[in-house]
Amino acid sequence: QSVLTQPPSASGTPGQRVTISCSGSSSNIGSNTVNWYQQLPGTAPKLLVYSNNQRPSGVPDRFSGSKSGTSASLAISGLQSEDEADYYCAAWDDSLTWVFGGGTKLTVL
């Protein structure tokens, strides 16, 4: 049971906009920033969004993050087949641990 709650799956067709949610509590998302990671099949995770809505160099602006209260969201616009991957949210928890969501498997139909 993960501390942060994500839907186990999401899907969309090429070109569509898809949103993945991440729900936490006052001790993690409510008081700290959220990061998002993309894990392509058989590879290590990759930083997609940090500090709620910042993209590292090289990450397309099709990916955007937002946060409100104790929840966060990752939006992917102009969906492409190469976006098919697992997506994880993460936040620091005031109990002095990093907590992750259980992951969302994105399928491009």
Added chain:
Amino acid sequence: EVQLVESGGGLVQPGGSLRLSCAASGFTFSSYEMNWVRQAPGKGLEWVSYISSSGSTIYYADSVKGRFTISRDNAKNSLYLQMNSLRAEDTAVYYCAAEPVTGGFYWGQGTLVTVSS
């Protein structure tokens, strides 16, 4: 560019020990906080341990507290994880992750630890 290369994984019997290493390059290692994160086969990501840039502050997940020890050598640009009293449930790919002050983790490629008799 942040580059992290883990090593030291392998097959170990329950109750045994293993030491993982992570060699860092492409960034100022001594300025980054570091973490270990693991992923059991077919499962999600689980944070294991954190160490501050100077090594003075350390945190562990409850699942490994008292059994695992994180350390770093800034002169050698290296991060370590000493794992003792290993259990079957510790079987996972272990990732080294660098954490800049701006936020987020940059990941290595991982090393597989299998605990089995």
